[in-house]
Amino acid sequence: MTDDIRTKKLINAPEDIIPEAIEGMLLAHPDMLKVEGATKRAIVAKDGPRDGKVGVVVGGGSGHEPAFAGYVGRGLADAAAVGNVFASPSPEHIMDAARAVDGGAGIMFLYGNYTGDVLNFDMAAEECQGMGIPACSFGVTDDVASAPKGREGERRGIAGDFFVFKIAGAAAEAGRDLDGVIAATKKANDNTRSMGVALSACSLPQTGKPNFDIGHDEIEIGMGLHGEPGMRRGKLATADEVTTELMAGILGDMELGSGDEVAVLVNGLGATGPLELYLLHRRAAKILAEKGVKIHYSWVGEYCTSLEMAGASITLLKLDDDLKTLLDMPCKTPALTVAGDLKPAGTLTKRDHASAAAGAEVDLDSLAKDGPITPDLFRKMALNMADAIRENRDWLSELDGVIGDGDHGVTMDIGWTAVRKELAAHDDKTVTQISERMAKAFLDAVGASSGPLYASAFRKAGAQVSDRLNLDAAAVVAWIEGICLGIQSRGGAQVGDKTMIDAWVPAVAKAKEALQSGGDVVACLEAAVIGAKNGRDYTAEIESRRGRSAKLGERSLGHMDPGAASAHVMLVAMTGAAKA
Template identity: 60%
Template structure:
């Protein structure tokens, strides 16, 4: 990459951007926000949680500021879980936010419908249930471009989450119980529609490379807030024409007409000027007026961004007698103030000190079996070699991801494997394979979030259990390890072979290893067969339709692109195979 192709950012070190952003945020709003939890990725309202009040937690990846942390404060969210750039927070980070918001009446977690968020928030809920905290999820699905009518539940969440958060926060502030707060949040989500347009790309701090390409005279209609492709790329049009493209499907889906009242959000994606946003709103307001639709309230500005992406989105909430008072309810947060919130009516709830549960190794019954070709030390070397290979190819993996999603897969995998290396270095040199796997799983999960975090954490956890009786690995146990990796990933993500995911590399790898084992092959032959099959599986994803993950929203636009998860899986197995021959 030449210097001319790299973007400019006012940062210090890419790996420090989240922590330094949070530090600056807290320094700017000490009257509203505090940091909470061991992970240091939960930001909570200073006057919460309130005893007997339903807690509201919002969250997702960084890079969308002021979402999500900017909506923490009185009358809105009680806490936010902050992930890496464009990546879901990890279960531990989510759990910290929920604990910070828990006033004893349950907590509603609100986040966009992305596979990484669904898995990480879901795993957090499982952890919290063991602590006696009721944590319920509500997925925001406002993006009308990402799935057709009749499949609204498959849609992704974009800027319309602004209205869902506002309604839920108000309902909780008014004292409704968890069931009613969840119902009102779902009601707001069902009556919210959004459409976006992108004019230019954004770039991750780690790569400083545009995460997609678009011509100087082109625009992308329906693009997501991570750079996911939309429904159509066309020539750049006038502001009025663009506003009509965004508004027309919203009018149709919400059946807007004479006498209706709406809340409107004209949202900038990061680098679009307020001048342009107000010009867009000019057309929206005129069109609604012509239909006899009244704007009860309106916001224009940057509320849910995509780093420095050029473009805008339009969100409309069709109001009714339940929702209009919730949208008008007072709140005060760094990003939004409506009216003047009342003073707290009760003191913050007493917050018990809780130990964060972690994955633990399961001690096998009896002595460990030995005699295999792969010693514990060699297995450690193989895991570290896999990480080294992925880190070396991080830019390539991110470029593959840029064609299908947000362009961060390489960054995510690099972050995860660097954490794995630190975790393995802290273990005794004779640590058994299952101990190594458990440590790697916990490290990956805590460091990454996103979808890769839960998937690899669950895969490694399953794989460790499969070899928990072994002090080293022979051909049979190595094959069982590969099969368990595939099964764990499938269980957590719900994908099947052919869905264009990392499973399209792991599943054939497991089958090939099992075939080699039946043919009498040793550990080296089984792993070599697995690596070869993973590469073939990776290549096969190029011709597949995507049925899981962000790429599933792209239809035939996903064709012709290799799945980045399958590509990283192939790298992992190839590196492990190559490392198997090292002298230890």
């Protein structure tokens, strides 16, 4: 078991790893990269963005280096939004990148198809469109192991990002308009297939523990890029046997025949060196030759990693004349250089991007003042939630490591730490204002799926009680219901999907029952805790139908959903503060 295993990393403070890594990257590539924006999470090509060119913004969680910032430079991505380890960048990180590359021709957002990335990049695209900037949000779906043929839209994005990003960047560099870049990107994605294998777990810097258990003689076939379990677990086999299985999965999903041409990527996941990767390429090349398929070009090395995980993935891009032309176009980035003459750098006009309007003043005298939960007490309840998440951080991450990527506790703690800081810095006068402050803090700090989900939740919860200064029992129940409604409106999950909603929905139901029975604030909160616990425990009995664990099927049975567990933790903390 992982409980007694501690991993070693060359880091300073875990909370400083991202800004320090960005600083190191910029110092290593001062000729190519710079950072822009207030968040300091947008890495921008020094000579990439220009007027009249579609801005290409890639992004995702850290820990996959050189993806994503390694592909920023002339002829490829104009900028990358950098998230925390294994967590999507937030909309504000993404918007810093978008503002830095807006050349007046629109923005193309590209990322792997994971829930957190989809939510955050979609929110950024919505914000761009609200500012009058045409934008497209596009998730790469190359992983054949994560959903069957016919359900390609549900697939994860893994190392196939490499090819799709290259094609999109080349199309933009060639001067194609936004529709043209979208068409080239879609064609590349439709013709890219990947499958991977893990030999060992990786560990998050914040926990120092392997994020899943795997025997010394076992492998995980079809694993995800964040260490999510794959299609099956089996015994360690030879390089040829593993490659044959990976290629069978890929070739069974794409039409390739004699005379076709492909590009090949054999990608190491962080701890598998070139010696082994060339063995995989050797077997893959022989399999393609036996089918009469020609290899146009191969890349072998680390292009999209998973921290220090041992393992590899194989990706094929089926080529036509246009895709080959775009693939061969020159580019210069820290992680990929394709030789050729690059056009002279153009100029970029700094545009006036409208900022969000400031919140309106509230007439406190017009608000209902009955009820025991004052804004000050509500602030204490929020801080108690922050403390509880911190205390349970490692447990929540361990739950997530079994069926997800092992970062739920870490990302929730990052969000609540930001909330704690913001509440200390501002003296908001109403529960609604405090809730809005919590929403923005969560959204700006977290990224991942938790960021936009809980930002929407806190925002909706605050709106539910906007007519009140103090909260009575009915208002407390309305606030909890707002959490549930906000999460569902943003994420779309329903009861039975094995998500946080499985805790929040019964929490609301039990709280309403207590209210109808004449319960006071504490009684309603205690009822919500019972409902959340019942829902949390129920998630262990059902298969996951949404998020990263949805790929596991029956393998998710017997394991509690970490989002449902954190919902229960928060409600317990709220109740404890209300009773104090």
